Amino acid sequence: MTITRMTAKEARNAYTPAQIKAMLKKAKSLPLDKNEIPTAEDLESGRIRLLxxxxxxxxxxxxxxxxxxxxDVLVGxxxxFGRGWSTKVNDTMRRTLARAGVL
Incomplete structure (x- = not known):
């Protein structure tokens, strides 16, 4: 049996919804190969990476x-500062602390 790789869009164009449903049902019933399940060692070694x-x-x-x-201070x-005032106040406080040598 040959495995063909295709995108979901290509599959929708190549097969009818009933055919896709039948293929998914068949794939779910296939036996699971224990060697294909990643182990903790695979993750630690970097061979498999979680996205x-x-x-x-x-x-x-x-x-x-x-x-x-x-x-009155809050209104001021x-x-x-207008829209995004809290971020701008944060940036102003950061610059002030940096000048004072605290940061």
């Missing part, structure tokens, strides 16, 4: 902090 989905983790992720501002920050 991670989504955005990569940041080295220093942001932390949620509750702060209390006077209402929002009006001065």
């Amino acid at each position: 991670r989905r989504g955005r990569p983790k940041k080295e220093y992720p942001k932390k949620r902090v509750d702060m209390r501002f006077d209402q 920050l929002k009006s001065y």
